[in-house]
Amino acid sequence: MGEFAAGGIQPNRSRWPALPLPRASRIVAGFVLAGLLGLTAYFVPLFQSSATPLQTSGGGLLNPISGPTDPFTVLLLGSDDDTKFAQDQYNTQSMILVRVDPANKQATMLSIPRDLWVPIAGQGYTGKIDTAYQKGGVDSAIATVQNNFHVHIDDYVWIGLKGLVKLIDSMGGVNIVVTNPVMDNFYPNDLDTSSPYGYYRVALLPGPVHLDGIHALQYVRSRHGDLRGDFARSERQQQLLMAMKAQSSRLSISDLPDLARAMNGEVKTSISLDRIRSPFSVLGQYNGSGIHRVLLGPPFTSEGWAEGQSVVFPDWSQILPLVHQSFP
Amino acid sequence: MIKVATYAVLIAAMVAFGFGVYRVAGSMKSDAGHSVRPSSTTAVALPYTMYVAQQGALYQFQGGQFKQITGDNGWTEPSASPDGTMLVVVSKHLNYSDLYLLAPNGQVKSQLTHHEAASVEGNHWGFLPRFSADGTQVFYSYDSTDPYDSSYRVDLAIYERPASQGGSAVRWTDPNQYTGGDTYPVALRDGGLLYTRYSIDDKSQVHSQIRLVSGRGASGSALTAAGDDCEQPALSPDQTSIAMICRRGSTQSTQLVLASIDAGSGQIGHQSVLVTGQMAAAPAFSPDGKTIAFLAPVQQGGPFQLWTVPAVASASPAAARPITQNVALDSGSAPVWIP
Numbered sequence: 001m002g003e004f005a006a007g008g009i010q011p012n013r014s015r016w017p018a019l020p021l022p023r024a025s026r027i028v029a030g031f032v033l034a035g036l037l038g039l040t041a042y043f044v045p046l047f048q049s050s051a052t053p054l055q056t057s058g059g060g061l062l063n064p065i066s067g068p069t070d071p072f073t074v075l076l077l078g079s080d081d082d083t084k085f086a087q088d089q090y091n092t093q094s095m096i097l098v099r100v101d102p103a104n105k106q107a108t109m110l111s112i113p114r115d116l117w118v119p120i121a122g123q124g125y126t127g128k129i130d131t132a133y134q135k136g137g138v139d140s141a142i143a144t145v146q147n148n149f150h151v152h153i154d155d156y157v158w159i160g161l162k163g164l165v166k167l168i169d170s171m172g173g174v175n176i177v178v179t180n181p182v183m184d185n186f187y188p189n190d191l192d193t194s195s196p197y198g199y200y201r202v203a204l205l206p207g208p209v210h211l212d213g214i215h216a217l218q219y220v221r222s223r224h225g226d227l228r229g230d231f232a233r234s235e236r237q238q239q240l241l242m243a244m245k246a247q248s249s250r251l252s253i254s255d256l257p258d259l260a261r262a263m264n265g266e267v268k269t270s271i272s273l274d275r276i277r278s279p280f281s282v283l284g285q286y287n288g289s290g291i292h293r294v295l296l297g298p299p300f301t302s303e304g305w306a307e308g309q310s311v312v313f314p315d316w317s318q319i320l321p322l323v324h325q326s327f328p
Numbered sequence: 329m330i331k332v333a334t335y336a337v338l339i340a341a342m343v344a345f346g347f348g349v350y351r352v353a354g355s356m357k358s359d360a361g362h363s364v365r366p367s368s369t370t371a372v373a374l375p376y377t378m379y380v381a382q383q384g385a386l387y388q389f390q391g392g393q394f395k396q397i398t399g400d401n402g403w404t405e406p407s408a409s410p411d412g413t414m415l416v417v418v419s420k421h422l423n424y425s426d427l428y429l430l431a432p433n434g435q436v437k438s439q440l441t442h443h444e445a446a447s448v449e450g451n452h453w454g455f456l457p458r459f460s461a462d463g464t465q466v467f468y469s470y471d472s473t474d475p476y477d478s479s480y481r482v483d484l485a486i487y488e489r490p491a492s493q494g495g496s497a498v499r500w501t502d503p504n505q506y507t508g509g510d511t512y513p514v515a516l517r518d519g520g521l522l523y524t525r526y527s528i529d530d531k532s533q534v535h536s537q538i539r540l541v542s543g544r545g546a547s548g549s550a551l552t553a554a555g556d557d558c559e560q561p562a563l564s565p566d567q568t569s570i571a572m573i574c575r576r577g578s579t580q581s582t583q584l585v586l587a588s589i590d591a592g593s594g595q596i597g598h599q600s601v602l603v604t605g606q607m608a609a610a611p612a613f614s615p616d617g618k619t620i621a622f623l624a625p626v627q628q629g630g631p632f633q634l635w636t637v638p639a640v641a642s643a644s645p646a647a648a649r650p651i652t653q654n655v656a657l658d659s660g661s662a663p664v665w666i667p
Contacts, residue, residue: 027338034342038349172362175607175629177579179534179557180526181508183471183482185449201423203453203471203482205660206511206526206536207560207573208582208607208624210631225482227506227528235532239579246580247629297532 071101072154073327074271075145077133078237081160082190084197090160091130092141094220094237097151099327108326109241110294111234113301117311118148128311133158138268150320151327155270161191163266164220165213170258172250174216174243178206182236183225187218216240231297238293245291294326363631363656366394371634371652376615377432379406379415380634381661386417386434389634389663394655397434405456405661406430409463409491412666416440416457416466416491424451427468429491438493440466449479456660459491460515466491467513467521472499484509486523488544500544501525507534514561516591519543522551522570524559538572540594551589551596558585560610562662564617569639570596571611571620584608584622584648586641600641603648607632610662613639621651621663631656634663 078094085091095112114130121143123135129148133141142153159167168174182204190196191214202218211219220240226232300319301312366380366387373392380387384400402420409416414437415430427440443452457468469484483505489497500521503509507526514522520542527535536559541548551570552558558574570589575582583604588597602620609632611622620639623632634657637648 030338030342031345034346035349038346039353041346041350172629173631175625177575177582177607179575179579180536181484181511183453183484183508185479185482200448201451201453201482203425203455205455206508206524207660208609208632209659210625210656224480225506225508228532231532242580243629250627250629295532 069103071099073097073099073151075142075153075156077141077158079160082196089134092133093130105290108292109238110326111238113230113296113312115312117306117313120144121147149323151323158268160266161217165217166266168213168216171247173210173212174247175210176239176243177208178204180206182219182222184222186224187222231295234295364654366655367396369654377666379664381406381658382656404658406664407458408664408666409459416459418455423448425453427454427457456512458513458515461517464491467515469511481506484511486510486513498544512560514563517567518591520591522561549594562611562613564613565615566617567591573609581605582608584611586639602637602643603645609659612663612665614665615667621665623657623659626650626653632659
């Protein structure tokens with residue numbers, strides 16, 4: 001008998017159907033249910049994302065992280081995914097190997113030159129490494145990096161232009177110290193346009209800046225006005241990752257739905273969303289001195305020509321010892 | 329009837345509770361990117377008058393209150409004439425930017441440059457203007473056409489032009505190629521000029537150095553070491569002290585540094601670090617030379633706020649105090665602080 005009945009109200013006279021719970025408990029349960037519905041509504045983008053994980057074409061995780069202290073290696077891929085290209089047939093202009101060693105609080109970022117001239121795994125030709133993804137998907141991109149650099153890759157993350165913009169905007173922007181003026185007369189005007197071959201001018205002045213997604217994309221994509229060309233761009237991409245790492249330390253669980261919305265359809269990864277916080281939280285514990293940044297400029301590589309293309313030739317006798325040291 | 333009403337109220341309360349939970353969950357999000365217009369907030373009062381820029385508009389700051397003095401039309405990088413009666417300001421647009429003279433109330437007086445062109449690569453940039461010591465000239469960074477007609481090369485150089493309509497601009501510096509060029513000019517009383525030059529060493533590392541040039545076409549000399557990576561110089565009103573931003577190889581944080589300067593000999597004294605471990609930017613001295621205003625985030629990853637620190641070598645980093653909390657000032661626009 002519930003409290004109402006104890007107060008003299010006859011439950012049998014009610015037009016409301018009798019439920020097994022006492023009425024006060026029903027009221028409490030109603031509030032709990034309403035609260036759960038509110039939470040569910042808030043986190044629904046997270047559930048949607050988790051329900052449709054984006055995985056490798058082979059399916060499943062490449063090599064799930066077995067413990068919170070085991071080192072792991074992630075291949076980060078970035079593509080121009082504008083309308084100049086067929087769906088999911090993009091070059092990967094940005095390829096960065098990241099190894100995280102949680103036990104020693106060390107991380108290494110190695111940028112792979114997009115024009116590196118290597119045998120492309122499973123495709124039967126030698127070409128620029130950034131074509132592996134276009135020709136054979138993520139499996140070919142991963143296998144090409146593994147075969148040439150003699151490393152094991154545990155997971156991958158692919159992101160397109162809009163994905164990066166949305167991701168950074170959902171993080172509230174990033175803070176970066178621009179080292180020198182970033183000037184470009186031919187920055188591609190290929191986002192949200194029907195004419196993806198257009199271009200416009202970019203000028204980012206040096207000094208500390210707070211960048212939103214669009215300007216952060218300009219910062220890591222621009223390359224025409226710098227003596228170091230693509231290597232300068234690679235360096236800025238690593239710098240952006242450091243800034244995103246710093247920004248991620250500010251995020252709470254309540255930020256995850258916004259991140260999920262930003263990433264939905266714009267990011268492909270073998271890491272499910274509930275696991276993606278692990279690498280970020282691990283990196284969040286590191287300070288800048290624990291993160292090593294590696295660029296494969298001279299003497300590790302040299303510029304030249306092959307099959308009528310401007311390419312970057314690897315000197316494996318120099319590269320492999322470095323990789324073995326950084327990615328044991 | 330009462331029972332129906334009771335159930336209706338209970339259901340409404342449950343719906344409200346669920347909505348409240350939804351709102352509370354949302355309120356727990358980080359607020360790193362949250363900011364408001366300066367004119368929508370108040371701040372710690374500072375003496376004198378200050379001008380700052382945020383997202384295309386200029387704001388006047390007096391007595392703890394911000395007042396928007398221009399529309400949101402790409403206005404940024406203001407600088408005041410020596411007598412404080414005129415501002416020279418950049419108006420930035422897609423592909424180009426121009427210099428304008430504005431009255432202190434934001435009214436446009438004249439357009440100094442015309443950098444817009446029909447072709448994308450035919451446009452030009454004009455940035456970081458500063459008046460000469462006598463107020464008749466303006467120094468600024470400008471991307472001239474590449475002498476070898478390479479449209480890929482876009483390096484800024486320091487130019488000088490009259491602070492009035494008409495007249496032509498003359499070039500002062502010759503930047504290192506494909507570094508982005510020379511920036512942050514500051515005119516000296518004796519006719520010389522401070523500016524920042526960028527270089528790339530044989531290990532592909534970028535360095536910035538503050539240089540002093542005695543006159544147009546002179547070779548000049550570096551005041552700071554390449555490894556210090558200093559830029560954004562600001563001079564005290566008596567031009568005996570220099571404040572600057574140095575990153576010393578870091579790309580994640582900077583230092584606000586104070587030193588004495590002898591413009592005649594081209595030497596600076598011992599460098600005292602006033603602020604470290606932050607992203608300090610854009611220093612500016614107060615009119616009495618006792619305080620330095622600068623911009624830096626209050627929270628890691630957040631937008632840039634206005635700060636001050638005493639302009640004395642013995643000032644500890646703890647002496648720096650934020651003046652604003654939730655605006656998003658242009659970090660490349662040094663505050664203009666005038667009597």
